[in-house]
Amino acid sequence: MELRLLNYFATLAEELHFSRAAQRLSISQPPLSVAIRQLEEEIGAALFERSSKGVRLTAAGAHLLPRARQLLALAGQAVQETRDVGQGVSGHLRLGFVGSALYRGVPQALAHFQSAHPQVRIDMRELNSAEQLLGLQQAELDMGLVHSVMLPEGLRSQLLMQEPFVACLPRQHALARHAVLDLAQLKHERLVLFSSTVSPLYHQRIYQMCMAHGFAPEVRHEVRHWLSVLSLVSLGQGSAIVPAALQRVGMPDVVFIPLLGEQPQSELLAVWRSQPDNPLVHKLLLSLQEAVQAVAQGG
Structure with missing residues (x-):
């Protein structure tokens, strides 16, 4: 059943006059009459009684009218909602993130984005970088916030920020009063390290930093979260x-104590699928870039 025919029917049912209904529809009367007959034949029931005194709804027509109005309203709503999604006004985003992103401006970015786009729903999932890449490839995520990675084909990325690694020591540690440390001073320390199964690149990077300063780190604990x-x-x-x-x-x-010399940087990247293009992803990316830079600059 064509929405066009339902629209013609509903307009005629409101006017109960072919000429006035045709005028409202910006068509001539003959096409309107043809359309109504076509709808009646499709339904298998007369919708209007026509006489020299005018036009009136049959029982079948009176039954159809509220349902036709409902269908037309739903169709209009679907068109508007689809247009809003296409223009990035409303929709649904699924955002993956590594735990450290919460301290790099992401909450501020989301607050700003939600204020500007109240009709957009954002669902967040804390996942490691590899899990996020898989989620993006399987269309289970719309954007991911990851550490440095080798991107699979079909994904794009934008560097949001990079910052140095620092030493993290118990407050009562013998080195805790130093203003700066050479990484080699941690040679005899037992390290708490991110699990190689959760974030192999981070795990490898810490190992490489230590090896570059002449020692293999003694790992005491491997954990899954930065808070751990x-x-x-x-x-x-x-x-x-x-x-x-x-x-x-x-x-x-x-x-937390800065490390001497040039060290590898810790990076945070936004990653998303190249296709299909999603305007909401690009709008969220702008909010992330602004908020992350503000936090990095102490704002």
């Missing part, structure tokens, strides 16, 4: 090398 790293350090269970952003966590009984 900080918690174990605060309890005196070891030391760690962490992204500088984790200084914003506010964990008690830990100190």
Whole structure:
């Protein structure tokens, strides 16, 4: 059943006059009459009684009218909602993120984005970088916030920020009063490290940093979350090398000390699918870029 025919029917049912209905529809009367007969034949029931005194609805027509109005309203709503999604006014985004992203301006970006786009729903999932890439490839995520990765085909990325690694020590540690540390000073430390199964690139990067300073790190604990790293350090269970952003966590009984010399950077990237193009992804990316830079600059 064509929506066009339902629209013609509903207009004639309101006017009960072919000429006035045709005028409202910006068509001539003969096409309107043909359309009504076509609808009646399709339904298998007369919808109007026609006489020299005018036009009136049959029982079948009176039954159809509220349903026709409902279908036309739903169709109009579907068109408007689809247009809004296409223009990035409304919709649904599924955002993956690594834990450290929470201390790099992501909550501020989401608050700003939701204020500007109240009709957009954002669902967040904390996943490691590899899990996010898989989620993007399987269309289970619309955007991911990941550490440095090798991107599979079909994905695009934008660097949001990079920052140094710093030493994280228990407050009572003998080195905790130093203003800066040479990484080699941690040679005899037992380290709390991110699990190689959760974030192999981070795990490898810390190992490479230590090896470049003449020692293989002694790993005491491997954990899945950055907060677990900080918690174990605060309890005196070891030391760690962490992204500088984790200084914003506010964990008690830990100190963060810059490292001497040129060191690899900790990076945060936004990743999304190249196709299909999603205007909401690009709008969220702009909010992320602004908020992350503000946080990095101390704003």
